[in-house]
Amino acid sequence: MAATTICDTDLHLLKGDVPEVTPGRIRGHEGIGAMTGLGFGVTHFPVEDRVIISCVSSCGRCANCRQGLDSHCLDPEGTPGIGWILGYMIDGTRVEYVRVPRAENSLNTISDGVTTPRTSFSRTVCPPASSGASSTARSVPATSSR
Ligand SMILES: [Zn+2]
Numbered sequence: 450m451a452a453t454t455i456c457d458t459d460l461h462l463l464k465g466d467v468p469e470v471t472p473g474r475i476r477g478h479e480g481i482g483a484m485t486g487l488g489f490g491v492t493h494f495p496v497e498d499r500v501i502i503s504c505v506s507s508c509g510r511c512a513n514c515r516q517g518l519d520s521h522c523l524d525p526e527g528t529p530g531i532g533w534i535l536g537y538m539i540d541g542t543r544v545e546y547v548r549v550p551r552a553e554n555s556l557n558t559i560s561d562g563v564t565t566p567r568t569s570f571s572r573t574v575c576p577p578a579s580s581g582a583s584s585t586a587r588s589v590p591a592t593s594s595r
């Protein structure tokens with residue numbers, strides 16, 4: 450891990466709003482890092498690629514993912530219907546090394562020349578914004594005047 454975040458979700462965790470997050474759980478659900486190894490089924494991220502870890506982990510294969518509802522992924526590694534896994538159902542990103550579930554569909558490569566501080570902004574804002582824009586684009590008919 451090169452960098453991780455603190456966001457408003459952490460305030461909910463501190464207030465005890467999410468009882469599934471048990472004491473001792475390593476928090477953090479976004480981050481920037483470099484690939485140090487590939488798990489089974491991960492093929493398109495060369496080792497040492499710099500990547501953004503999204504707050505949403507999605508399999509890309511279940512019924513919800515195929516409809517573009519990545520944040521409602523049904524993969525059984527987390528809580529089906531909730532795309533949030535890191536720092537919730539498993540230990541999160543505030544560590545030196547992290548295993549990213551569903552990595553093939555949940556990481557984004559960082560372009561050469563983009564610095565870690567610049568990427569810090571995009572790791573929190575871009576995944577939800579991108580997901581929202583995609584969902585909106587799919588829900589607006591092509592003939593709409595919007
Ligand atoms: Zn967050």
Ligand SMILES: [Zn+2]
Pocket residue numbers: 507508509510511512513514521522523524
């Ligand atoms: Zn899925």
